[in-house]
Amino acid sequence: MKKSILYSAMALSLGMSANANALEFLYDAGGKFNQNKVNKVVANAGGSVLDCIEEISVCKVEFSTLEAAKSSGLNVVPNASAFIPKIENVPVGAQLTVAEDYLNPPNSADDDFLFDLQWGHQAVGAVEAWNAGNRGKGVRVAVIDSGADGGHPDLAPNINIELSRSFVPEETWDYAGPDSFNHGSHTAGTIAAADNGFGTIGVAPEAELVILKALSADTGSGDSYGTMQAMVYAANIGADVANMSLGLSVRRNGLYDIEGTPYDTSDDIQFETASIAQFIQTYGKAANYAKQNGVTLIASAGNEGTDLDHSDSLMKLPADLPAVNSISALGPRLWGKDSATFTDHLAIYSNYGQSAIDFAAPGGDYTSAFMSGGFDACNVAGLVRPCYVFDFVFSTGNGGWYWSVGTSMSAPHAAGVAALIIGANGGNMNPTHVEAKLRELAEDMGKPGRDDVYGHGKVQAPK
Structure with missing residues (x-):
């Protein structure tokens, strides 16, 4: 694990908005950061500074109207919503025993009694890596997501409580929402759930987790600025890997969602199409900073089932940034009936595209729900469910465990492999060297x- 660097005041809080109708923007101040100069420049342009990330000279600012921002003369772009990509999930109540040894699911007899549900570990060769002594020890992984259940027995042993943070107003990092389906808990567990004789096991079970909440556990949404704060903070605390199973609501036609409704364009604001390049440049500064300071960045490719080589709609950010590795999703079909079945079909929902996808990893699939036998009863690890359910990814939730599918699930498998x-x-390890080894x-x-x-x-663990 790298020593922490740059413990400066990463975000300089300058007060909350006094105007409930004001709109927030990202302002690239450029050059060496000077807070007084930024305050003056923005004020002279008719805006107000809310917060700044000193390390990359980017601030969150507000203007009273969209037109005021457009006519300000400043390099501003809308502070677009960040969100959890749409996923399918099935709840599971898992207080059932199975029985230890590092064999592959579903016949491992592992004392982490739900490990037999985790077919993704076999797909990436995690067990063979463990047997070779590679378990992620000494690696710090930042999970930029919707927080996590800090008291979960599979997560608590590996979470660095002191370094975990929330970038969502009025929510602590360990507030995991009102039900079991906490997205951040699921991704964190896939990466590094502890091998503690209980529940599930992460791909890198001895890696350290730092939970960085950039999305609300209640709504699943946040903003671009919060994810930028999290990336910069991850670099400042010496994180080796950062997983981002999230998206930003920015469209190539200049539409930006700022209301937390990424799949509804009716409430989007229209900015110049040319602003897209400015947004990527501004937002990309956080990713570039993180990578330059030692963080290997992993992100979900998105769940629209779209050929990204020929798409003119919703952009795939942060996955499309040059500093970020974009992960598509793979899954089996009726694994619950036959654990030897092929697990590497492109998932029915996964985005794809030669220019867009860096690697593939297990994300689960629901294609078998449309196949003969998909709704038959299957019994795996003592749990009886419709067979198609076992093609999903099983991991930790808020106070329990649950199945889910999505590139949100494939990214943490890749992040776990990077940690190994x-x-x-x-x-x-330098991120460039990590990426070369992944290839x-x-x-x-x-x-x-x-x-x-x-x-x-398809990502593979070191043997």
């Missing part, structure tokens, strides 16, 4: 070289 790679290298180890499953489904290949 870094751990195998002694716990410190070297990846299983090339499509056409030779980079392809539209698997990118450089």
Whole structure:
């Protein structure tokens, strides 16, 4: 694990908005940061400064109207909503025992009694990595998501409470919402649930988790600025990997959602189409800063089932940024009936595209719900469910565990593999070298070289 760097006041809070109808924007101040100068420039342009990220000279500012921002003469773009991509999920009450040994699911006899439900570990070769002594020890992983259940027995042993933070107003990092389906708990568990003789096991079970809440546990939404804060903070605390199973609501036609309704364009605001390049430049400063300071960035590719090589609609950010690795989702079909079945079909919902996908990883699928036998009763690890359910990804939730599918689930599998790679290298590794090792180890499953489904290949753990 790298030593922490730059413990400066990353976000300079300058007060909340006094105007409930004001609109928020991202302002790229450029150059060396000077708070007094920024305050003066923004005020002279008719706006107010709400907060700044000193390290990248980007501020959250507000203007009374959209037209006021457009005519300000400043490099401002809307503070677009961040959100959890739409997913399918099935709840599970899991207080059932199965029985230890590092064998592959569903016959591992592991004392983490729900491990037999985690087919994704076999798909990425996690168990073989563990047997080779690679378990993620000494690696710090930031989970930029909707917080997590800090008291969960599978998560608590690996969470660094002191470093975990919330960038969502009025929500603590460990507030995980009103029900079991906490997205951040699920992704955190896939990455590094503890191998503690209880419940599930993460891909890198000895990695350290830092929970960085950028999305509300209640609404599943946040804003671009919060995710930028989290990326910069992750770099400042010496995180080795950051997982971002989230998206930003920015469309190529200049529509920005700022209301937390990413799939409804009726309440979007229209900014110049040319502003898209400015938004990517401004937002990308946080990702570039993180990567330059040692953080390997992983993000979900999105769940629209879209060929991203030929899409003119919702952009895939942060996944499309050059500093970020975009992960598509794979899944089996009727794994509950046959654990030897192929687990690497492109999931029915997963985005794809040769120019967009860097790697593929297990994200679960529901194709088998439309197949003969999909609704038959299957029994895995003592749990009886419709067979298609076992093709989902099983992981930790708020006060329990649950199944879910999505590129939100594939990204943390890749993040866990990245943690295993870094751990195998002694716990410190430049992101460029991590990405090179991911490419070297990846299983090339499509056409030779980079392809539209698997990118450089399906991620594989170091053996």
